Amino acid sequence: MAEEAAASGPLPVxxxxxxxxxxxxxxxxxxxxxxxxxxxxxxxxxxxxGVRENLKPQKLADTGVLYVYSIVHRxxxxxEVPFVSAVVDLDGGGTVKGNLINVEPTPEKVRMGMPVEVxxxxxxxxxxxxxxxxxxxxxxxxx
Amino acid sequence: xxxxxxxxxxxxRFGRYPDRSVPELGAEAALLAxxxxxxxxxxxxxxxxxxxxxxxxxxxxxxxxxxxxxxxxVTNSANACATGATxxxxxxxxxxxxxxxLVLVVGVEQLGKVGLLGGGGGGKGISKEGLLGSGTMPCVxxxxxxxxxxxxGTTFEQFAKVSVKNHAHSVKNSKSMYQKExxxxxxxxxxxxxxxxxxxxxxxxxxxxxxxxxxSEKKARELGLGRAxxxxxxxxxxxxxxxxxxxxxxxxxxxxxAASKAYEMAGLxxxxxxxxxxxxxxxxxxxxxYENLGLCADGEAGKMxxxxxxxxxxxxxxxxxxxxxxxxxxxxxxxVANLYEVSTHLRGExxxxxxxxxxxxxxxxxxxxxxxxIHILEKVG
Numbered sequence: 001m002a003e004e005a006a007a008s009g010p011l012p013v014x015x016x017x018x019x020x021x022x023x024x025x026x027x028x029x030x031x032x033x034x035x036x037x038x039x040x041x042x043x044x045x046x047x048x049x050g051v052r053e054n055l056k057p058q059k060l061a062d063t064g065v066l067y068v069y070s071i072v073h074r075x076x077x078x079x080e081v082p083f084v085s086a087v088v089d090l091d092g093g094g095t096v097k098g099n100l101i102n103v104e105p106t107p108e109k110v111r112m113g114m115p116v117e118v119x120x121x122x123x124x125x126x127x128x129x130x131x132x133x134x135x136x137x138x139x140x141x142x143x
Numbered sequence: 144x145x146x147x148x149x150x151x152x153x154x155x156r157f158g159r160y161p162d163r164s165v166p167e168l169g170a171e172a173a174l175l176a177x178x179x180x181x182x183x184x185x186x187x188x189x190x191x192x193x194x195x196x197x198x199x200x201x202x203x204x205x206x207x208x209x210x211x212x213x214x215x216x217v218t219n220s221a222n223a224c225a226t227g228a229t230x231x232x233x234x235x236x237x238x239x240x241x242x243x244x245l246v247l248v249v250g251v252e253q254l255g256k257v258g259l260l261g262g263g264g265g266g267k268g269i270s271k272e273g274l275l276g277s278g279t280m281p282c283v284x285x286x287x288x289x290x291x292x293x294x295x296g297t298t299f300e301q302f303a304k305v306s307v308k309n310h311a312h313s314v315k316n317s318k319s320m321y322q323k324e325x326x327x328x329x330x331x332x333x334x335x336x337x338x339x340x341x342x343x344x345x346x347x348x349x350x351x352x353x354x355x356x357x358x359s360e361k362k363a364r365e366l367g368l369g370r371a372x373x374x375x376x377x378x379x380x381x382x383x384x385x386x387x388x389x390x391x392x393x394x395x396x397x398x399x400x401a402a403s404k405a406y407e408m409a410g411l412x413x414x415x416x417x418x419x420x421x422x423x424x425x426x427x428x429x430x431x432x433y434e435n436l437g438l439c440a441d442g443e444a445g446k447m448x449x450x451x452x453x454x455x456x457x458x459x460x461x462x463x464x465x466x467x468x469x470x471x472x473x474x475x476x477x478x479v480a481n482l483y484e485v486s487t488h489l490r491g492e493x494x495x496x497x498x499x500x501x502x503x504x505x506x507x508x509x510x511x512x513x514x515x516x517i518h519i520l521e522k523v524g
Binding site: 011013039040047048067068069072073075076079080081083085086087089096098107112113123125126127131133135136 | 259262269270272273276279281285286292293299335336337338387
C-alpha cells in the first residue's frame with residue numbers, strides 16, 4: 001500500500017478499474033473460457049461452472065443500458081443525497097453498479113433501458129493518507 | 144426417517160428491550176415454548192440457537208445458563224436473515240437423522256434502533272457507499288423491485304399496497320411491534336428512503352425472540368398429537384450463480400429453487416396452501432415472492448395485490464401476522480416467529496386473525512448473501 005500511495009496519479013476506486021500508464025482508464029472483467037461468465041476483479045476459479053485457471057481479463061465496454069435503479073434519499077451521515085444507484089448492463093457483457101449522474105434524480109427522468117456511458121472522475125473523498133481516487137460513473141448517452 | 148413435529152412454539156412480543164440481554168430474551172421465548180409443549184429443559188436433548196449480531200457470543204449456551212445447564216449439545220447458527228429458519232432446520236435435521244427425539248430451537252436478536260443495515264463499506268480505500276451506488280438494504284431491495292417493474296410494469300402504488308395490507312393485518316396481532324393501519328396515501332407520502340421504498344415500506348428493526356420444541360414421530364405420539372403440527376418440508380438453499388448476482392443480490396432464484404424442493408418434499412403445491420408468512424423485509428420484496436413461491440403466475444403479482452388476493456379473507460392470505468413490515472424483523476428470531484404464526488393458525492388458536500380452516504401453511508425467509516429457508520407445515524389429523 002505504501003508504494004501505491006506514493007504513486008503520482010489517483011488510485012483506482014475498485015480493483016477492476018484499470019488506469020494504464022498514459023492511456024485512458026477502463027473497467028476490466030474476467031471471462032471464463034469454459035462457460036463465458038463474466039466477473040469483476042481478479043479471481044482464478046469460475047463460480048458458475050467451477051473450472052479453475054481459465055479466466056482471462058477482458059476490457060469491458062464504456063457503453064451500456066440502464067438495467068434497474070433506485071433513487072436513494074436516505075444514506076449514512078456525510079453522504080450526499082439524493083443520488084441514483086444504478087445497475088448497468090455493459091454492451092458485450094458484464095454488469096456493474098454505480099451512480100448515474102447528469103440526470104435529474106426522479107422516476108420521471110430515469111428510465112430503465114436508457115442508453116448510458118461510463119465516465120471517469122476523481123472521487124470527492126480522499127482516504128486517510130490523503131490519496132485521491134479515480135471512480136467511474138454512468139451518464140445518459142445520446143442514442 | 145421419522146416425521147418431525149412441532150410440539151410447542153411461541154414468541155415474545157417484538158419490540159425494544161434495551162434493559163434486557165440477548166440470552167434473557169432467548170430464555171423467555173424458550174420457556175414459553177417449553178410451557179406450550181408441557182415439557183421442561185430436562186426433557187430436551189439438544190439446543191439449536193439462531194442469532195446473527197452476536198454470532199460469536201455463545202448465545203445458546205448463555206440461554207441454558209438462564210434456564211438450566213443440562214450439558215446437552217448446543218449449536219449456534221448465523222445465516223443473515225435466514226438465521227432462525229436455519230437453526231430450526233438444524234433441529235429438524237437432528238431428529239430426521241435419528242440422533243434426538245426432542246430438541247429446542249431458539250431464534251433471538253437485539254437490534255434496537257440500529258438504523259440502516261448494509262452498505263457499511265468494507266474493502267480497501269474509500270467508502271463506496273453513495274459513490275458506486277448504494278449497498279443499503281432499502282436500496283438493494285428497491286433495485287430488486289425495480290427489476291419486477293421493468294419486466295412486468297409493477298407500479299410504486301402496487302408496491303405500497305403491500306404495506307397497507309400488512310399494516311392492516313397487524314392490528315389484530317398483539318405480539319406485533321406496531322399495530323397501526325396505514326392508508327395508501329400515508330404509505331406513499333412517507334419519507335422516501337430508496338425509491339420506490341418509503342419509510343413505511345421498510346421492515347422495523349426490533350428486539351425479539353421465538354422458540355420451538357421439535358419431536359420425532361415416536362415422541363410426538365407418546366406426548367399426544369392433539370396440538371402437534373407436522374413439518375412437511377424443510378428446505379435451505381444458497382444463491383446459485385446468476386448473471387447479475389455480483390452487483391445485484393438475486394433473491395429470486397434461491398427462493399424459486401427452495402419452493403420447488405419444498406413442494407416436492409411435502410407432496411403439495413401452492414394451491415394447497417391456506418396461508419403464507421413470507422419475507423417482506425421491504426414492500427418490494429413481497430411482490431417478488433408471490434411469483435417466486437408460485438402463489439400466482441409470473442407477471443401476475445401486481446394484479447394479486449390489487450385484487451386483495453393476499454389479504455386476510457383473500458384467495459391466499461400472506462403475512463396475516465403483520466409481516467416484518469409491522470411485526471418487526473429481529474433477524475435471528477424472524478424465521479422462528481414465522482413458524483409460530485403459521486402453527487398458531489393450523490392449531491386454530493389465532494383468535495380474531497384466525498385463517499378459518501387452515502390446514503397447510505408455508506414460511507419463507509431470505510438472508511442476503513444469500514440463504515433461503517422454506518418450511519411447509521401441516522395440521523395433524
